[in-house]
Structures are given as C-alpha cells and as structure tokens.
Amino acid sequence: QVQLVQSGAEVKKPGASVKVSCKAFGYTFTNYYMNWVRQAPGQGLEWMGTVNPSDGSTSYTQKFQGRVTMTRDTSASTVYMELSGLRSEDTAVYYCARDRITGNAGVCFDPWGQGTLVTVSS
Amino acid sequence: SYELTQPPSVSVSPGQTARITCSGDALPKQYAYWYQQKAGQAPVLVIYKDSERPSGVPERFSGSSSGTTVTLTISGVQAEDEADYYCQSAGSSATVFGGGTKLTVL
Numbered sequence: 323q324v325q326l327v328q329s330g331a332e333v334k335k336p337g338a339s340v341k342v343s344c345k346a347f348g349y350t351f352t353n354y355y356m357n358w359v360r361q362a363p364g365q366g367l368e369w370m371g372t373v374n375p376s377d378g379s380t381s382y383t384q385k386f387q388g389r390v391t392m393t394r395d396t397s398a399s400t401v402y403m404e405l406s407g408l409r410s411e412d413t414a415v416y417y418c419a420r421d422r423i424t425g426n427a428g429v430c431f432d433p434w435g436q437g438t439l440v441t442v443s444s
Numbered sequence: 445s446y447e448l449t450q451p452p453s454v455s456v457s458p459g460q461t462a463r464i465t466c467s468g469d470a471l472p473k474q475y476a477y478w479y480q481q482k483a484g485q486a487p488v489l490v491i492y493k494d495s496e497r498p499s500g501v502p503e504r505f506s507g508s509s510s511g512t513t514v515t516l517t518i519s520g521v522q523a524e525d526e527a528d529y530y531c532q533s534a535g536s537s538a539t540v541f542g543g544g545t546k547l548t549v550l
Contacts, residue, residue, distance in 0.1 A: 430477045434486040
C-alpha cells in the first residue's frame with residue numbers, strides 16, 4: 323500500500339540546518355507532488371511548500387522563501403526538506419504528505435508520513 | 445492573507461451529531477478538505493472536495509458547503525472520533541489550514 327516513511331528525530335542548535343527525508347513506497351514516485359507541513363507543539367498545521375518529484379520544481383510559501391529547500395532523489399523514491407537558519411520557533415513536527423491526485427500541487431494531502439520532530443535548542 | 449476560521453472546540457455525547465464549521469471568503473470558489481488528527485498521530489484525510497469521502501472512512505463522516513462556510517458532520521459520534529479536526533483549502537498562491545477544532549466526546 324502507499325506509505326511514506328520519514329527519518330528520525332533531530333536536535334539542532336540555533337543557526338544550524340536540518341535535512342529531513344521522506345521515502346515513498348507503493349506507487350509511482352514521479353507521478354505525485356510531495357508537500358511538507360509542519361506543526362509546532364500544541365499548534366495547528368502549516369503548509370511549507372511542495373516539490374514535483376518528476377522534474378524537481380518547487381513552490382514555497384513566502385514565509386519560508388530563502389530558508390527552505392525541497393529536493394528529490396528519484397532513484398531512491400525519496401524527497402528531502404532542508405531548513406536553514408534554525409531558531410527556537412522552528413521546533414515542530416515536520417510531515418511529508420503526498421498530493422492525492424496526480425498532477426495536483428498542494429491541493430489535498432493523502433497519505434501523510436509519520437512525522438519527524440525537530441527540536442531547536444541551545 | 446487568506447484565512448480559514450474554525451471554532452476551537454466542540455463537545456458532544458456519544459451517539460449525538462457533531463458539526464464542525466470552517467469559514468473563509470474563498471470557499472465559494474475553492475474546495476475544502478478535512479483532516480482528522482488523533483493525539484500523537486499524523487493527520488488523516490476524511491473528506492475531500494467539500495463532501496467526498498475517501499474509501500475506508502466511516503459513513504458517519506460527511507461534508508457540506510454553503511456560501512463561505514463548509515461543515516464537517518459526524519453522525520452517531522463514537523469515542524474513537526475524539527480528535528483534532530482541520531479544514532484546508534488551496535488557492536492560486538498557497539494552501540491554508542484552519543486553526544483546528546478539538547472534538548471532545550463526553
């Protein structure tokens with residue numbers, strides 16, 4: 323079945339970068355956009371952007387422009403999200419989530435990865 | 445920027461009907477989607493395109509739309525439905541989530 327498996331928890335110092343991976347199983351990797359959504363402790367969901375695994379093109383929300391980079395490795399069916407210039411406010415669970423319909427970008431998310439906790443602390 | 449507004453909390457007794465609303469100016473022109481997030485788990489899609497139910501989601505979950513408000517209805521609420529529920533919509537420039545509604549089953 324379709325499944326997304328993310329890398330493990332990370333602890334980073336302020337100013338550092340973090341790179342989270344998301345490996346896809348059970349479908350043709352290049353046919354569906356992949357999105358990243360984060361959730362700060364006790365807070366709601368926040369969409370960060372999307373990557374097209376077919377050609378590597380990306381779209382980021384303005385809030386994260388210049389700090390986030392989403393990439394993919396088609397040979398490994400894996401997408402990556404790298405966030406730089408970390409600050410305490412970036413402490414959150416980061417989820418990858420596939421677009422439900424092929425060709426759609428950032429429209430409807432199904433399924434989701436299990437989440438990766440990133441803690442930013444000095 | 446575009447926003448979706450949800451009530452912070454809704455409480456119902458088992459067997460009753462829960463209704464969770466989501467308001468946004470662009471909703472008459474854009475579809476809404478609903479996600480259920482149980483404690484410590486990733487979100488799960490329960491309604492797409494305002495009122496469609498993915499396979500595997502119980503029939504007691506339904507969605508509707510009227511003007512600038514969409515509504516998630518859970519009929520015959522069960523204890524296992526206690527969770528946070530988020531609406532979401534996608535515009536031309538970005539995807540937005542509502543603030544979430546905590547459903548408490550009394």
